[in-house]
Amino acid sequence: MILLLYGGDEAAIRRRLRELKEQADGGTGMLLHNLAELEGRDLKPADVVAPAMAPPFLAPLRLVIVEHLLAR
Numbered sequence: 477m478i479l480l481l482y483g484g485d486e487a488a489i490r491r492r493l494r495e496l497k498e499q500a501d502g503g504t505g506m507l508l509h510n511l512a513e514l515e516g517r518d519l520k521p522a523d524v525v526a527p528a529m530a531p532p533f534l535a536p537l538r539l540v541i542v543e544h545l546l547a548r
Contacts, residue, residue, distance in 0.1 A: 482546065493541065500532075500539035509533045516545030 479496070481489045501507040512527035524542055532538040 496539060500535065500537040502536040504535045506533060506535040507539075510535045510538045512538075512540045514540065514542045516542040517547055519545070 481492055483489070497507055497511065500510055510532045514523065514527070519542065524540065528538070528540045530538060
């Protein structure tokens with residue numbers, strides 16, 4: 477699933493990111509091992525695909541956050 481969070485309501489974006497992180501963690505406490513936060517300004521497609529294709533580690537989901545992708 478790909479979600480795009482865009483707009484001027486920073487509070488709503490932060491709230492949704494917090495929800496996504498909680499969902500990806502699933503109560504396992506393994507979020508740090510299943511979260512990749514990337515800066516999108518200088519990324520190549522392979523830089524996003526590699527962490528997105530890695531299976532989650534002892535958690536239900538893997539979360540890849542790419543910030544400032546549309547600022548390229």
